[in-house]
Amino acid sequence: MAAIDTSRLSAVDRTARIGVIGATGAVGTVTLGLLAERGFENVRALASARSAGGRVNYGGDELRIEEASPELLAAGDLDLCLFSVGTSASRALVPHAAAGGAICIDKSSAYRLVDGYPLVVPEVNGARALEALERDRIVANPNCCTIPLTCVLKPLHDAVGIASVRISTYQSVSGAGAHRMTELEAEAAADHNLLMDWDWVGDESDEEAKLVAETRKIMELPDLPVSATCVRVPVLIGHSEAIWVELTESLSAEDAANILRGAPSVRVLDLPEFPTPQDATGIDEVLVGRIRRDPASERGLALFLSSDNLRKGAALNAIQIAELLLAGVAA
Ligand SMILES: NC(=O)c1ccc[n+]([C@@H]2O[C@H](COP(=O)([O-])OP(=O)(O)OC[C@H]3O[C@@H](n4cnc5c(N)ncnc54)[C@H](OP(=O)(O)O)[C@@H]3O)[C@@H](O)[C@H]2O)c1
Structure with a gap:
C-alpha cells in the first residue's frame, strides 16, 4: 500500500x-495548538465531566470545555472528532461520534489492531485512511514509537527490502500523560531512573507488543521478524529509538542516508550532529542519525532516531490523517 498521491x-x-x-x-493540548496554527476555524474542546465548564487556550482565544457525553457526540454537530482519551474511554465514546456522522481519528490502542480498521501513517500508507470513508469513518492512529519507526523503515523497504528489525526505545514521560510531566518537573532534584512502567503479558510488555504488531500491520508485512525492548527514560518530551535493520540486499550507510534524505517527514543528521529528544521537541520531522553499517550482521544497518511523541507521535499524525480525509481525493 502506497502513501497517498497528494497532488490528487x-x-x-x-x-x-x-x-x-x-x-x-x-x-489534546498539542492538538489544539496545531489546529489553531493550521487555521481551523470551528473547534470545540471536550473532556470528562471533571473538566467540563473550564477553559482551554485556542490560538490566543479561550474555548469552554464541554463534557464528551455519548449524546453530545451522537448529535450530528461534528464533522471530525480527534480522540485522545485512553483506550476504555475511546471504546465507550468513539462509536457514538461515528454514529453521529463524524470522521473519528482515535489515538488510543482501541482500534489499532482490529481487522478492518485502518492504522495510518500518511507518509507510509495514507491511502488506507480513505477506506474508513466507505465503512464507519473510524481511523486508528498508531503508537508514538511506531509512527517514527515506520517513517524510517518504509523508504528503506521500498529501496531494497527489509528482512528483520530490532529496536530499543528511550521513551519520555509525556508518553504516559500530562500528570507524569508534572511529576517529573516536581522531582527535578530527585534520583532519576530508567523505568519499564508497562503492563506485562508473559515476558513481553504491552508497549513492545504494540510496536511489533503495529509495525507489521502498517508496513503490510505480517511475518516481518521484529524484536523490541521499550524503556522509559527521565526525559520530558521526545521518544528516541536505536534501530538495527537487516536488509534483503546490501546497502551502504551512505546510500541509506541518501534514501532517507529524500523521505517525507524525515530529517537526516550527520555527525557531529545526532538526534536528541530536546532537538526533536516542537518540530514536525523525525530526526535520524548515526546511520552506519551494523558489524554484527552481513546486510545490517544501525540507526538512531528522535521524534516529538506529542506531535508526530500523536497529535500531528492524527491531524495529517484528518486533512487527507477532509480534502478527499479528486475524481
Ligand atoms: N502522550 C503520548 O505521547 C501519546 C502518544 C500517542 C498516543 N497517546 C494516547 O492518547 C491518549 C491520551 O493520552 P495523553 O497522554 O494525552 O493522556 P492525558 O494527558 O492523561 O489526558 C487524558 C485526556 O483524556 C480525557 N479523558 C479521560 N477519560 C475521559 C472520559 N471518560 N471522557 C472524556 N474525556 C476523558 C482527560 O480529561 P480530564 O482532564 O477531564 O480528565 C484528558 O483530557 C491515550 O490513549 C494515549 O495512549 C498518547
Whole structure:
C-alpha cells in the first residue's frame, strides 16, 4: 500500500466542525495548538465531566470545555472528532461520534489492531485512511514509537527490502500523560531512573507488543521478524529509538542516508550532529542519525532516531490523517 498521491487532493476544508476529545491532556493540548496554527476555524474542546465548564487556550482565544457525553457526540454537530482519551474511554465514546456522522481519528490502542480498521501513517500508507470513508469513518492512529519507526523503515523497504528489525526505545514521560510531566518537573532534584512502567503479558510488555504488531500491520508485512525492548527514560518530551535493520540486499550507510534524505517527514543528521529528544521537541520531522553499517550482521544497518511523541507521535499524525480525509481525493 502506497502513501497517498497528494497532488490528487483538493483543498482541506478549514471550516469543518471539529471536536478535540481529551482537550485537557498532553496530546489534546498539542492538538489544539496545531489546529489553531493550521487555521481551523470551528473547534470545540471536550473532556470528562471533571473538566467540563473550564477553559482551554485556542490560538490566543479561550474555548469552554464541554463534557464528551455519548449524546453530545451522537448529535450530528461534528464533522471530525480527534480522540485522545485512553483506550476504555475511546471504546465507550468513539462509536457514538461515528454514529453521529463524524470522521473519528482515535489515538488510543482501541482500534489499532482490529481487522478492518485502518492504522495510518500518511507518509507510509495514507491511502488506507480513505477506506474508513466507505465503512464507519473510524481511523486508528498508531503508537508514538511506531509512527517514527515506520517513517524510517518504509523508504528503506521500498529501496531494497527489509528482512528483520530490532529496536530499543528511550521513551519520555509525556508518553504516559500530562500528570507524569508534572511529576517529573516536581522531582527535578530527585534520583532519576530508567523505568519499564508497562503492563506485562508473559515476558513481553504491552508497549513492545504494540510496536511489533503495529509495525507489521502498517508496513503490510505480517511475518516481518521484529524484536523490541521499550524503556522509559527521565526525559520530558521526545521518544528516541536505536534501530538495527537487516536488509534483503546490501546497502551502504551512505546510500541509506541518501534514501532517507529524500523521505517525507524525515530529517537526516550527520555527525557531529545526532538526534536528541530536546532537538526533536516542537518540530514536525523525525530526526535520524548515526546511520552506519551494523558489524554484527552481513546486510545490517544501525540507526538512531528522535521524534516529538506529542506531535508526530500523536497529535500531528492524527491531524495529517484528518486533512487527507477532509480534502478527499479528486475524481
Ligand atoms: N502522550 C503520548 O505521547 C501519546 C502518544 C500517542 C498516543 N497517546 C494516547 O492518547 C491518549 C491520551 O493520552 P495523553 O497522554 O494525552 O493522556 P492525558 O494527558 O492523561 O489526558 C487524558 C485526556 O483524556 C480525557 N479523558 C479521560 N477519560 C475521559 C472520559 N471518560 N471522557 C472524556 N474525556 C476523558 C482527560 O480529561 P480530564 O482532564 O477531564 O480528565 C484528558 O483530557 C491515550 O490513549 C494515549 O495512549 C498518547
